[in-house]
Amino acid sequence: MSIKHHKPLLSLENFSFGYDSDKEPLLKNLTFSIHPQETILCIGPSGSGKSSLSLCLNGLYPEAVEGWAKGEIMYNGTPLSHFKKGEINKEIGVVFQDPESQFCMVTVENELAFTLENMKTPREEMTGKIDDMLSAVGLTEEKHRAIHELSGGNKQKVALASVLLLNPTLLILDEPTANLDPVSRLEFIELIYSLKQERGFALFIIDHQLDDWLPLMDRVIAINRRGNILLEGKPEDVFYNEAEKLKEEGIHIPRIVETVLDRQEGKVPETYRPLSEADLGSWMNVTGQMTSLISEKIQPFDSGANEVSEVLSIRNISFSRGKQSILKGIDLSLQSGELIAIVGKNGAGKSTLLQVMSGILAPKTGSRLLLNKQYEAWSEHEMRKVMGYVFQNPEHQFITDTVYEEIAFGMKINGVNQDKIEQNVNQLLKRFRLTSHKWSNPFALSGGQKRRLSVATMLEDTPSVLLFDEPTFGQDAQTTEELMQMIQTLQRQGTAIVFVTHDMDLVDTYCEKVYVVYGGEVSFSGKPDELWERPEILHHAKLRLPFRVRINRLLENLHPNEKKQGGVRAHANIH
Amino acid sequence: MLTSINPTMKALAVLIPALLLAFTFDPLTPFIYLVFTVAVTFLFGKVAFKRWIAMFSPFLLLAGSFAWMTMLHPSDTFSGGDVLFAIWSFQVTSDSFWAGISLGLRSLSFAALSLLFILTTDSTKFMLSLMQQCKLPPKLTFGILAGYRFLPTFRYELQVLRQAHRIRGVGRARGVKERLHQFRRYAIPLFANAIRKAERVALAMESKGFTGETDRTHYHEMTIDKRDWVFVSLFFVMFFVSVLLSYQLGFLNIFGNHF
Numbered sequence: 001m002s003i004k005h006h007k008p009l010l011s012l013e014n015f016s017f018g019y020d021s022d023k024e025p026l027l028k029n030l031t032f033s034i035h036p037q038e039t040i041l042c043i044g045p046s047g048s049g050k051s052s053l054s055l056c057l058n059g060l061y062p063e064a065v066e067g068w069a070k071g072e073i074m075y076n077g078t079p080l081s082h083f084k085k086g087e088i089n090k091e092i093g094v095v096f097q098d099p100e101s102q103f104c105m106v107t108v109e110n111e112l113a114f115t116l117e118n119m120k121t122p123r124e125e126m127t128g129k130i131d132d133m134l135s136a137v138g139l140t141e142e143k144h145r146a147i148h149e150l151s152g153g154n155k156q157k158v159a160l161a162s163v164l165l166l167n168p169t170l171l172i173l174d175e176p177t178a179n180l181d182p183v184s185r186l187e188f189i190e191l192i193y194s195l196k197q198e199r200g201f202a203l204f205i206i207d208h209q210l211d212d213w214l215p216l217m218d219r220v221i222a223i224n225r226r227g228n229i230l231l232e233g234k235p236e237d238v239f240y241n242e243a244e245k246l247k248e249e250g251i252h253i254p255r256i257v258e259t260v261l262d263r264q265e266g267k268v269p270e271t272y273r274p275l276s277e278a279d280l281g282s283w284m285n286v287t288g289q290m291t292s293l294i295s296e297k298i299q300p301f302d303s304g305a306n307e308v309s310e311v312l313s314i315r316n317i318s319f320s321r322g323k324q325s326i327l328k329g330i331d332l333s334l335q336s337g338e339l340i341a342i343v344g345k346n347g348a349g350k351s352t353l354l355q356v357m358s359g360i361l362a363p364k365t366g367s368r369l370l371l372n373k374q375y376e377a378w379s380e381h382e383m384r385k386v387m388g389y390v391f392q393n394p395e396h397q398f399i400t401d402t403v404y405e406e407i408a409f410g411m412k413i414n415g416v417n418q419d420k421i422e423q424n425v426n427q428l429l430k431r432f433r434l435t436s437h438k439w440s441n442p443f444a445l446s447g448g449q450k451r452r453l454s455v456a457t458m459l460e461d462t463p464s465v466l467l468f469d470e471p472t473f474g475q476d477a478q479t480t481e482e483l484m485q486m487i488q489t490l491q492r493q494g495t496a497i498v499f500v501t502h503d504m505d506l507v508d509t510y511c512e513k514v515y516v517v518y519g520g521e522v523s524f525s526g527k528p529d530e531l532w533e534r535p536e537i538l539h540h541a542k543l544r545l546p547f548r549v550r551i552n553r554l555l556e557n558l559h560p561n562e563k564k565q566g567g568v569r570a571h572a573n574i575h
Numbered sequence: 576m577l578t579s580i581n582p583t584m585k586a587l588a589v590l591i592p593a594l595l596l597a598f599t600f601d602p603l604t605p606f607i608y609l610v611f612t613v614a615v616t617f618l619f620g621k622v623a624f625k626r627w628i629a630m631f632s633p634f635l636l637l638a639g640s641f642a643w644m645t646m647l648h649p650s651d652t653f654s655g656g657d658v659l660f661a662i663w664s665f666q667v668t669s670d671s672f673w674a675g676i677s678l679g680l681r682s683l684s685f686a687a688l689s690l691l692f693i694l695t696t697d698s699t700k701f702m703l704s705l706m707q708q709c710k711l712p713p714k715l716t717f718g719i720l721a722g723y724r725f726l727p728t729f730r731y732e733l734q735v736l737r738q739a740h741r742i743r744g745v746g747r748a749r750g751v752k753e754r755l756h757q758f759r760r761y762a763i764p765l766f767a768n769a770i771r772k773a774e775r776v777a778l779a780m781e782s783k784g785f786t787g788e789t790d791r792t793h794y795h796e797m798t799i800d801k802r803d804w805v806f807v808s809l810f811f812v813m814f815f816v817s818v819l820l821s822y823q824l825g826f827l828n829i830f831g832n833h834f
Binding site: 055058060064085086089090093094096098100101102103104105106107110113114115116117118119120121122123126147148159162163166355358360380381384388389391393395396397398399409410413443457 | 698699717720721723724727728732735736738739740741742743744745760763764767768771772775776777778779780781782783784785786788790791792793794795796
């Protein structure tokens with residue numbers, strides 16, 4: 001591409017930014033530029049200041065937070081500070097991570113109008129512009145609907161539409177898909193791609209989930225923990241040549257790259273370095289790496305060592321809220337040491353099912369057994385000892401002022417003596433690597449630490465059942481990995497685990513059994529590998545095949561003769 | 576048709592007669608006005624009777640108890656007249672009876688006027704109209720609108736918190752001290768979240784070019800035209816008509832003075 005010949009659209013020279021002038025700056029001496037129509041991916045570990053950078057780039061920081069900045073950011077050669085308030089925002093738009101908190105109006109139509117009003121667009125032109133934009137992002141049908149009724153994916157599309165109405169030359173996306181399920185994420189990324197082709201804005205994307213963005217990237221900028229630029233360059237160079245360096249910083253390598261590196265033991269020829277799944281497929285084909293990706297199912301439980309028994313079972317459970325029936329005739333059974341996943345699209349009733357299993361909600365009909373005893377026969381107090389529940393947002397579970405008290409809380413209620421408490425808490429702190437934060441406020445911890453603490457609080461005794469509501473939602477890959485390690489340790493001790501999740505890779509790697517909930521009913525239950533063979537169920541429940549299976553399908557389709565059923569599966573690859 | 580009346584003008588048309596009605600102590604004036612208000616609600620507003628009565632019935636109960644209290648405990652001004660009936664030691668005189676009925680009807684008139692406004696007005700349009708007609712600053716207008724969006728989220732979060740705390744084994748709070756403690760436990764995460772969200776929304780609004788300047792265009796142009804004036808006048812005129820009518824029939828009583 002001949003991008004380099006143009007003048008840069010946005011350029012940073014020795015730019016530093018910090019919240020507190022006494023402390024070390026968050027971003028240090030950044031120098032880079034963004035050219036017109038270029039697509040840049042910005043990566044870095046959590047807490048490296050990427051989100052702050054995005055707000056510096058469109059001129060909202062440092063003013064909005066009373067922070068300080070050194071060095072200049074120039075837009076078309078003019079420092080950002082020289083622009084009048086609100087002017088630069090018309091050139092540089094941002095879509096943020098949280099779909100719940102970027103709107104100020106009730107309906108889609110009014111939210112889009114809000115942007116146009118800010119730009120002083122004449123009233124006569126507004127309706128036309130709103131309708132055009134809605135059809136561009138595919139939300140024409142939703143024009144008059146209330147935003148809070150929309151799905152997460154559609155909310156992000158509304159956010160995108162209202163920013164694109166500014167007609168920006170640079171669009172910044174700050175983890176826009178972190179809170180979306182995998183199918184919506186892919187849809188959003190494809191939408192961005194087609195809009196970029198049409199409108200030719202430059203893109204600056206911050207994200208942890210790199211795989212689906214990769215094919216679109218011109219350049220990658222990696223920021224390290226200390227807020228310096230670690231690497232900058234073409235995606236092939238950055239990921240294939242510097243993988244070790246990235247891993248050291250806790251940045252995850254895209255799975256496509258990892259697959260190639262694993263098979264080549266690190267030596268990859270410059271000529272062919274795939275960045276998309278299709279390219280990976282043909283690379284494996286060309287290099288004769290036709291062996292499909294094997295299931296790396298991690299089995300923490302060597303059956304036979306422990307005796308397996310049923311810990312929880314529910315029969316014919318129905319639940320309704322008002323007149324609306326949410327669960328219909330659900331059967332589910334859980335063995336000790338088992339890890340099962342409950343999956344399905346938003347609003348299918350997954351979380352309600354989990355709440356019924358936890359005893360927080362009482363079903364309308366059906367029977368529930370926990371350790372062979374009816375739920376109704378359990379006292380609340382005893383039930384909580386044998387069954388834990390980890391909420392999606394760890395903050396909701398915190399009830400005390402320090403990490404120590406948080407872990408000790410349950411034991412204190414149960415009247416455990418002080419020495420024993422002290423001993424147990426210290427053990428848990430050590431196991432969850434929280435010892436150095438013993439006296440910190442739970443709310444002041446980092447995302448990963450909060451997640452670890454929320455699990456630790458459930459483990460004063462080893463529970464028989466542990467329920468998780470979307471534990472990996474909006475978390476980076478490292479936190480997810482840590483969590484899964486903890487869970488496997490628990491499994492080995494015989495705890496049965498239930499997961500509500502959207503992450504099919506997680507299901508593929510860790511789960512023995514998966515339940516698909518669709519319209520309040522279980523539409524599939526069985527081994528994950530069997531689920532991957534059921535395109536119709538995957539399609540209606542809006543599930544995306546895991547990476548491993550997607551690549552294997554690609555390979556099968558490249559050689560349809562060798563595998564007899566290859567052609568039948570073409571449809572499933574869309575997801 | 577009521578939905579298309581300018582919300583600020585509608586608020587005026589409802590508010591001022593309600594204030595004036597507070598001074599009429601006879602039963603007929605508020606009764607005429609009540610009938611008028613209800614008639615307008617159903618003739619010109621597309622209000623479902625079921626929804627209206629569901630919201631109106633609690634006021635019936637309230638007005639009834641107001642009236643009853645006034646009858647049993649009248650002030651000196653209204654204790655004259657013949658004794659109509661007696662319950663235990665309470666004697667209800669004709670004056671106090673009518674004063675009670677009047678108070679009940681006034682309360683119902685207020686309720687009917689409020690419902691007329693609430694059921695036919697879009698909250699967004701009301702705020703936009705306050706900004707465009709009453710020069711409410713845009714920062715405040717859009718701030719309130721953004722806050723309004725958070726109300727359902729807030730309720731949902733409180734529900735999740737309750738469940739999460741129950742899972743942790745926190746029992747139902749007993750006693751004032753424990754309740755205070757529990758309030759604090761709920762309040763911190765709720766406020767922490769609210770502040771974070773407010774900050775995010777503010778940033779999102781600014782990044783869409785919002786500056787708080789009053790110089791902006793309006794997608795929903797809220798205008799005041801002849802119809803709005805007619806509407807307000809109708810409500811004013813009707814007040815004086817009902818006063819005149821009660822005067823003619825010899826009922827009128829303003830602030831305790833009979834005319």
